[in-house]
Amino acid sequence: MKAVVLGSGGWGTALSLVLCDNGLDVTLWSHSAEKAELLQKTRENPLLKGVSLPEKLKITADVSCVGQADLAVFASPSYAVRATARKASAFLRPETVAVSVSKGIERDTNLRMSQIVQEEIQDKCKVVALSGPSHAEEVGIRMPTGCVSACPDEDAARFVQDTLMNDYFRVYTSPDIIGVELSGALKNVVALSCGISDGMGFQDNTKALLMTRAMTEIARLGEKLGGARMTFAGLAGMGDLIVTCTSMHSRNRRAGILIGQGKTPQEAMDEVGAVVEGYYAAASVEQLAAREQVEMPICHCAYEVLYHNKPVRGVVQELMTRAKRNELEKADWM
Numbered sequence: 001m002k003a004v005v006l007g008s009g010g011w012g013t014a015l016s017l018v019l020c021d022n023g024l025d026v027t028l029w030s031h032s033a034e035k036a037e038l039l040q041k042t043r044e045n046p047l048l049k050g051v052s053l054p055e056k057l058k059i060t061a062d063v064s065c066v067g068q069a070d071l072a073v074f075a076s077p078s079y080a081v082r083a084t085a086r087k088a089s090a091f092l093r094p095e096t097v098a099v100s101v102s103k104g105i106e107r108d109t110n111l112r113m114s115q116i117v118q119e120e121i122q123d124k125c126k127v128v129a130l131s132g133p134s135h136a137e138e139v140g141i142r143m144p145t146g147c148v149s150a151c152p153d154e155d156a157a158r159f160v161q162d163t164l165m166n167d168y169f170r171v172y173t174s175p176d177i178i179g180v181e182l183s184g185a186l187k188n189v190v191a192l193s194c195g196i197s198d199g200m201g202f203q204d205n206t207k208a209l210l211m212t213r214a215m216t217e218i219a220r221l222g223e224k225l226g227g228a229r230m231t232f233a234g235l236a237g238m239g240d241l242i243v244t245c246t247s248m249h250s251r252n253r254r255a256g257i258l259i260g261q262g263k264t265p266q267e268a269m270d271e272v273g274a275v276v277e278g279y280y281a282a283a284s285v286e287q288l289a290a291r292e293q294v295e296m297p298i299c300h301c302a303y304e305v306l307y308h309n310k311p312v313r314g315v316v317q318e319l320m321t322r323a324k325r326n327e328l329e330k331a332d333w334m
Helices: 010-021 033-042 062-069 076-087 112-122 154-164 176-201 204-224 229-233 236-246 251-260 265-272 277-292 296-310 312-321
Strands: 003-006 027-028 058-060 071-074 097-101 126-131 145-150 171-175
Touching: 003 010, 003 033, 003 058, 003 062, 010 027, 010 033, 010 071, 010 154, 027 062, 033 058, 062 076, 062 296, 062 312, 071 076, 071 154, 076 112, 076 171, 112 176, 112 277, 126 277, 145 154, 145 176, 154 204, 154 229, 154 277, 171 176, 176 229, 176 236, 176 251, 176 277, 204 229, 204 277, 204 296, 229 312, 236 251, 251 265, 251 277, 265 296, 265 312, 277 296
Parallel strands: 003 027, 003 071, 027 058, 071 097, 097 126, 145 171
Antiparallel strands: 126 145
8 A cells, every 4th residue: 555645844754654664655745855855865854853764765856656645644734735735636546545634724714724635636535634642753753642533434534544553553533524623723822822821930720721711712613613522522632732732842832932931923933943833823713713703712812912912911811800701601611
């Protein structure tokens, strides 16, 4: 069986290793010929330091390689998913299963990543979403990890499960592609918020408050958009939220810490030196919440800090003293 991973960042590279370990014929595609050449020469991705790329892993910058794939994994950053899918579209076969592993929501269109892939490939083949608490740095060194393969088409979801699952990478299936993808995108805004809290010197009580109440907001919006409420309490929801809000592997949390310490959002992202998905997701959440008339005070305050330079200490005061609304202040969010 042949697999092509489109995107040579940390996550795409880590999934390439999983597929190689599972005995597939794997090609890793990079949008940059220079990067592809560097990976071929060094057999190491700088984003996964110390992790060797097996000789059997093919590396290329020629997107036509996807034409022979049984599995096409779209692993580019969220802002590049549309361009990548457009490039791959001409070569994809109807029998190929596409799997979107990027986490985000497209600005202005507010489309999920699988919807963008589906749109660009013009429904040529089935599209599955894979998401969950899965830092590439840990998958790359074969740490036990779990993800969710989501698609309304159960056979497609199971195909991805069977192809990726092994003794360190466990995959569950779900028909709720909406809830799974929204969980993966929106939790990045919360991770930024938790990082800001850490940078301000707040501790465990504050983080627990932020995480649980923000998940209530995410579930509220997700359900309005067609997701199943229980998805947000599961591996792709709360599981991914926990890992992203607590780990220093998380670029979103690291950027948030810098903002909490006084840096501007742009300065923080420049210092992190990689894509901070939560920054872009915050704008999409603001748009979606307004469109769907869903109250999301934590996500709204994060947006105000990130895009309107609202002082973080004023935001905390605003959240802690906001007027009680009985329907939104229930302790049990389920």
